[in-house]
Each structure stands twice: as structure tokens, then as C-alpha cells.
Amino acid sequence: MIRIPGIVWVMLLFSAPLWSDEVTSFADREDLDPVLVQSGYEWLTPESKALQDDExxxxxxxxxxxxxxxxxxxxxxxxxxxxxxxxxxxxxxxxxxxxxxxxxxxxxxxxxxxxxxxxxxxxxxxxxxxxxxxxxxxxxxxxxxARGQPVNVALTEEVKPFWQAGRDYFFRRKGQMNLACSQCHDERAGQRLRGDLISQGHPNGFPLYRYEWQSLGSLHRRLQDCDAGIRAEPQPLGSEIYLSVELYLAWRAGGLTLESPAIRR
Amino acid sequence: MIRISIPQSADLGEVIEIKAMIQHPMESGYRRDEMGRTIPRDIVAHFSCRFESQVVFKTDWGPGMAANPLLTFFARVNRAGTFYFEWKDLNGKAFKTERAIEINR
CATH class of the missing domain: 1.10.760.10 (Cytochrome c-like domain)
Structure with missing residues (x-):
């Protein structure tokens, strides 16, 4: 029998995707169950909800x-x-x-x-x-x-390649932390990231007011923050890849209603 | 931008609620930019609300105030007239607006 040092076992434990097939393991998570799709509003404290609702x-x-x-x-x-x-x-x-x-x-x-x-x-x-x-x-x-109306992007033939690129970006591991968007916002939504609840990452409130910014900001600014947060290279505002991600996220949030100007942490 | 919430008319002697919000970054002066340079302090330091010539509400602010400060306060209305709102920043720049109020008959 080959003896495997304990440290290797620990490494294997924390690197599961290295030896499982990354693509197939994510494929069944590609689409959130529509019943379970929840706006970021649902993850707010009652005080923040009240602030968003007060015009x-x-x-x-x-x-x-x-x-x-x-x-x-x-x-x-x-x-x-x-x-x-x-x-x-x-x-x-x-x-x-x-x-x-x-x-x-x-x-x-x-x-x-x-x-x-x-x-x-x-x-x-x-x-x-x-x-x-x-x-x-x-x-x-x-x-x-358009407040209160559902997100309704058209997936035509022309935009399919963008949708695919956005989806690839969402599921691709990147940055020094080697994290994909999906690992937090699909697999761990509702769990805690330090003091914060992880949302499903829907774009239906943008442009929105973030406490952290003390200002209104766009989805692309938020994506830059996300990328910086996982120590990946933030892409330029309005870049093709962020537009693609925006399309994928809008499609993914289909059915949620627009909330702009929303309040988020 | 300035937003004021105040009723257009009130009963004689009624206490009304006034809300006043101003769009302002309220830069504390303690933060630094990407290059390590201090971002200069830029805050609204004084607010006052007058009814005609009489001061109704007055307050001084420091760098601890959050951006886009919102104030809620109350005033008794004894006659028709105009409320004057004034914010002043550290450079002496003033932001002003006014709202008239009538007495219900």
C-alpha cells in the first residue's frame, strides 16, 4: 500500500476541482431554479429594506x-x-x-x-x-x-456569443484566489463571507446606492470590485467582457423586477 | 441636488415634519487615494433653516458625517411664510433653497 503523507490529504481536500471535472460539475448548476431566484433585496437588513422603499x-x-x-x-x-x-x-x-x-x-x-x-x-x-x-x-x-418590471433581455442569435463569453467568465476560476463568480453566487449564496451574507449576485438593482461607495454606481463598477475582491484583474468599465457578463447576469436574473435605485451594502 | 420634504400647507399651530437632504460626498480628509496622497477634506459644515427671519433649526457638522446627509426636524407653523434652507461647506460655498407654506382655512 502506498502511504500518502497527511499534508497531501489536506491539500486534496481543499483542491477538489483539480481532480473532479470542472466543467461537468458546474454544468448542472448553470441555471438557478427560477423558484429560488432571489433579489439582493431579500438579503438586506430590515433597516436597509426600509431605506430602499422610502422614496x-x-x-x-x-x-x-x-x-x-x-x-x-x-x-x-x-x-x-x-x-x-x-x-x-x-x-x-x-x-x-x-x-x-x-x-x-x-x-x-x-x-x-x-x-x-x-x-x-x-x-x-x-x-x-x-x-x-x-x-x-x-x-x-x-x-x-421601469421599476417593478421584470428583467427581459432578448437572447437573439447575434448576442449568443456574448452570452456564452459572459457565462464562461462567470464560471471561470481567476485571480490569486482562484475563485469563480459561481462559487460564491451560485454555490454559497445565503452563506456568510465574514460579516456579510452572500447574495445570488443579480443585477436588477443597478445603478444602485452602495454604503461602501457612499454613492450611486453601475454594475460594471460592482464587477470591478468583485474582481478586485478575488484578486483578479479588474476589467475596464464598459469593456466587452463586462458587457457580456452583464448580459449573462440579466438573463440569469430573468423574472426579477427592476429595483433601481436600490440600496446595497 | 437638494431634496426637501415639507407639506404645502398646515393647520395653524401645527407641528410639521421637515426633511432635508443634500447630495454631497462629505470627504472626511482622512482618506488617501491610490497614490497615497491625502484626499482634501470637503464637507458641508453648517446647516440652517430659517422661517422668514427666524432661525428654526441650526447645526454644525464634522468630518464624521456620512455622504449625502439627511436631516429630519420639526417646526411649529404659526403663520404662512417661507422656509429658507442653507448648507455651507468649508470653503464658504453655500447651497440654498426655499419652500413656501400656507395655512389651511
């Missing part, structure tokens, strides 16, 4: 109000309101359908990308920087119009 005290509404102003008037120049009516149901629910395929740009775009496309092509103005106060205010305002 005055929720600080995210500061950005929504600013977005309402930006949307309506742009000092005499054409504004968003020149083309879009907030009473139009197709427009007011548009935030539920991003990210989506853009025929004119021949790529996947999210709400931020759509706003900048409008500004450049229709309004002949400079685009807004991602995470700028103006961009966050406008995305918060447009997302807020």
Missing part, C-alpha cells in the same frame, strides 16, 4: 432627480425629451431590455452605451464618461421608470 430617504433618488432634469432640458438644445416620452410604455420599460444588440453599432450595448449613442449620433454632443455624475443620473432616471 425620500433613499439617497439614490438624488441621482434620479438630477437625471430627470438632464432628461428634460439641455439649455435649449435637443434633449432626451425631444424624442422620448416617459409616458410611452415602450420607452419607460426600456431599461428591462438592456444589454441588447445594436444594429447601428453591430455590437452589444447596455443602457450607458445607448445613452452615449443617442448623444453622439442624434444630438451631436459629447458622450458622457462612464461613472460620471451625469451618466449615473441619466441611467438612474431611465432605470427608475
Amino acid at each position: 425620500f430617504e433613499n439617497p439614490g433618488w438624488l441621482w434620479v432627480e438630477r437625471g430627470r432634469q438632464l432628461f428634460a432640458s439641455d439649455s435649449g438644445e435637443p434633449s432626451c425629451a425631444s424624442c422620448h416620452q416617459t409616458s410611452d410604455l415602450i420607452f419607460s420599460s426600456s431599461a428591462t431590455r438592456f444589454p441588447r444588440w445594436s444594429d447601428s453599432q453591430q455590437t452589444l450595448i447596455n443602457l450607458e452605451g445607448q445613452i452615449n449613442q443617442c448623444r453622439e449620433l442624434r444630438m451631436a454632443r459629447e458622450s458622457f464618461a462612464l461613472e460620471s455624475s451625469e451618466m449615473l443620473s441619466l441611467t438612474a432616471f431611465v432605470s427608475q421608470l
